Amino acid sequence: KDFPMKRKSVEGASLIDGKSIAAQVRKEAKERAEQAHAQWGVRPGVAVVIVGERKDSQTYVRNKQAACEECSIASTKKELRGDSTQEEVLKVVRALNEDDGVHAILVQLPLPDHISESEVLGAISPQKDVDGFHPINVGMLAMRGREAYAEPCTPKGVMELLKRSGISTSGKRAVVVGRSNVVGTPMALMLIRADATVQVVHSRTPESDMAACIGAADIVVAAVGVRGLVKGEWIKEGAAVVDVGINPVPDTTKKSGYRLVGDVDFESASLRAGSITPVPGGVGPMTIAMLMHNTVDLMLLHVKGAPKAPERFLHLHE
DSSP, X not given: OOOSOOOEEETTEEEOOHHHHHHXXXXXXXXXXXXXXXXXXXXXXXXXXXXSOOHHHHHHHHHHHHHHHHTTOEEEEEEEOTXXXXXXXXXXXXXXXXXXXXXXXXXXSOOOTTSOHHHHHHHSOGGGBTTOOSHHXXXXXXXXXXXXXXXXXXXXXXXXXXXXXXXXXXXXXXEEEOOOTTTHHHHHHHHHHTTOEEEEEOTTSOHHHHHHHHHTOSEEEEOSOOTTOBOGGGSOTTOEEEEOXXXXXXXXXXXTSEEEEOSBOHHHHHTTOSEEOOSSSSSHHHHHHHHHHHHHHHHHHXXXXXXXXXXXXXXXXX
């Protein structure tokens, strides 16, 4: 692979171009999918389960299906009404678990309030858990010497951005801002596995402590969902800054009436950082790209005979 990729400059920092890196990841996923089809006659297949009629969720699903088509991945959509019962959703997930043509299952979040996300996500077979949210996959991610069947797409995308931008993690101090199950916690685990020394700060961390931790960090990953929380003056000179946040702010010059900004004050941080991701165009494109990557990986595990997860964990929600 051609690492590191060239980066544009903005102010004093090099701009980490998530769009171009994501395009390369999708290209590689397509090549692997086509090679697998030629060798085994199997096409990677992903099923998306969507419950309700949220417009943002429908848009995300359309984008994922378009990426699947681009990458020679078969996609199916299972749509359920917003008033579907939890058992009806679980029945769909269980059926997909048994479908040999489906190698990856994705449940579009959020689910309606009356349905337990943990119950539904826990019902997905770990070997088909393309988002990497099943407790078995999270547990294996946390253990040295073990490998998850799939790792959460957004933090995995961050790791790929760092690697393909030539940013080393080994022996470096890293701070993760945020502790969500989707990004913050798995992000910290991945950085630990990559030999970084990791601190996690969050909404209960005093601002002075947060600033001190970030000020000593070689790598900062902001994923807390608070616009401009990370100030430019907190950033260590030359640090790599990855902004996962996506926050809409009113902007009458935009057709949509808003623009997107991150959790990092981009303009001031760019003056001190060595490398920085933009919002949009940084981490965002990587999430779907890594979904394609994970889908192909899960298909390959299927055709090569993946080791089974412990049976006693597979039916906890039945």
